[in-house]
Amino acid sequence: MSAFYVLVVASIAVAGAFLGAFIWSVRSDQFEDKEGSAMRMLYDDEVKQSTNKV
């Protein structure tokens, strides 16, 4: 039944990794501007020069 111990430790470790990721995301201000990030990802930034110069 030693597999049991391994599994428990493994599951806690996985959960701990997610907790670490969460703490990192809060620390790096990812919750600061939720609306902005949602828009920013939609820009397709090709470098365009004047499309129709007048």
Next chain:
Amino acid sequence: MPTVSRNKSTVIIERPLQKEPVCYHCGTLCITQGIAIEDKAFCCEGCKLVYEILNENGLCDYYKLQSHPGLSQIKPVRNDKFSYLDNEEIASKLYKFNDGKNVIVTLYIPGVHCSSCMWLMEHMNRMEPGITESRLNFSTKEVTIRFRKDIVSLRKVAELMATIGYEPYISLDDADGKERKTYNKKLIYKLGIAGFCFGNIMMLSFPEYLSGDASIEHKYAQLFRMFSLLLSLPAFFYSGSEFFISAWKGIKQRMLNIDAPIALALLITFTRSVYEILSGSGSGFLDSMSGIVFFMLVGRVVQERTYRSISFHRDYKAYFPIAVNVLIPSGIENRSIRDLKEKDVVQLHNDEIIPADGVVIKGHANVDYSFVTGESEPVGIEVGGLVYAGGRQVGEQLTMEVTKPVAASYLTSLWNHFSFSKNKSRQNDANSVTHVLSRYFTYVLLTLAAIAAVYWAINDPSKILPSVSAMLIVACPCALLLSTTYTNGNLLRIFSNNGLFLRDATVIEQLGKIDHIVFDKTGTLTQGSTHIEYVGHQLSEMEKDWLAATIASSKHPYSRALATYIGPRAAISLSGWKETAGKGIEAYICTDRILVGSAKFIGVPGEGKEREQGTVYVRINNKVTAFSITSDVRKPVPIMLQKLRKSYSMSLLSGDNDRQKDMVKSLFSLSSAMLFEQKPIDKLHYIEKLQAKGAKVLMLGDGLNDAGALQQSNVGITLADDINNFTPSCDAILDANKFALFPSMMRLARSARVIIATSFIISIIYNIAGLYISVQGKMSPMIAAILMPVSTISIVLITTGLGSLVAMRFGLSLKSNSAAPGK
């Protein structure tokens, strides 16, 4: 900045007038024709210029993300408006970081409202190579710009932003290093950790739920329990600290708030669980405890919805500019307002705010005091007259001598007089229905527990501890707390989707108790846009064309109103044009002479009261006619007042004279009080008087002149055409475009109490069921673990569902339809 080539060959479109052209840049109706590039029409030269700049820099994606994303450029920014930023001393106050070469600065841009704005703000480096990076925080509307000081100055950056329509708003507040409103990071940490602990403890508890007593081997059971205990520590000590701190604060003020019984329940559950696990006598209730902490924190996050781009606590500092032009012997100097002294000579341009009380030395002052007094008509003041801080100069350049420093001005003293009742929010909180209910709840519970303890002390002393602790654990009022936090959180969201932004959740309850509504007139019931009538005889079509051409480039509010009234006309070139500020316009079309302005200006005997009535005279050669311009009642007001009349008593307070009395009278019921020529302090006293009679007063106002009344009232709502503009300190801000929904929102606020009461009854039923089970000694961790999430989730669903349902029935929208609050 690349040079801007003004396009000379603008194409005049001679299109029939049926299809009204809208500006390609900002989407407003084009009043003047002929400003166009290819097939794109613009409402003004300003909008066209912005388009040209963007086009030249290959930034036309701006128009692809949203149609008509721009802001109207009809009011141009004065060239030297940001010249004070050249003063290194002033500019350095705004720098966040400065190593002599690289500078980081954060500027507030009220105009930001959509994804196009965001895109443009983050691509400014294409227009100005000196800018290395710019990043916009959409929630706070603040752009953080990093630029090379050796290539470009802060003034240039600010001017570039102003030219493309995103003028930064720099006020005295920024220089004072005002604290930026930030979100509650700690609460998010607490929530995440509570969720982590809750989930894992639940997982470790499953074997125990499913196995009954026998099958799971003892050593594994004990291991899992120890793990659970370990995991519960952060949930209890870190995440749960939220409730302990709040409860302790309440007890220190000799008050039992809702967090007190919750903290008690958490403490007892935790102690009993630790005891059971360590003594090996049971598995404890750690899963339920961490679950409660988690769900309650979710509720708190939902309720802590903050509108970070809107400020509810502004003072006069946010209204004042950071610097003014001071005349010194060697020329003009930009001086910070703080350093303004008596005898300083200040130069003011059109649309600038008078920073301190003073005397006019040169120029004709035409001061708009609407923000201070509520009187909408600008006041003319000649040389030698006194002007007061807070007014706005309209028209020509003005030179004045400061007689009192900023801190001693009338406006500042007015403000300081008003800002006495600071802790309104906390007072509201203490008297809220939740806290009152929870107090009773706590007393009843403690009494019951005492009775049970006495009973068992007589019959079987060994059962005192288990039964009493079980009671306290089960009867935790978390359902009550949950129902209020989720109801309020949901309502806050619904209100904001419909254009009413509340300072915090306590305002909802106050709003539900209101029985008397006080309206301000100018700017609240009436608005800037105007009602125009012919006083003289009608103009012919050709004459209308002439008039339109004459007033097209004037920025006087009456000219703009008149231009809108006449509508789009054919473009006619003028052979001569001259505007005399404060008097009128003179124009020539070939040899025909057109005069627009006051009676005196065009040379007819005025009736003397033209000022009051806002009459504009027009003279075309020898023919004279006139337009009367009065401020118009906002469109939804009549219907809205009719709806409100049924359930509320109402009053009207106006800083204006009573010339519009008759018009307003018809809107109110006969019993409503109507007071005119009210000074700010009169308004405040009037509300005090109503409150002394026991009324719960809602004040609906708009300007600084209402600031005192807004503070004094139970709920002060500011009506704003642009919610990002300066508003006085208040409890809520209402978007003027959504004024029609106001009665529905009031009804919804009233329903909030019913919804909370309903969910409270449901939570009581759960409590009774829980107590019934625990009294019989059948409360197992498994039943607790099932009962807890089921009761929580059902209550959350019921409260949010009820709130949304009621809102829908009142005709409020549930979805956010104001993606562009800045527009």
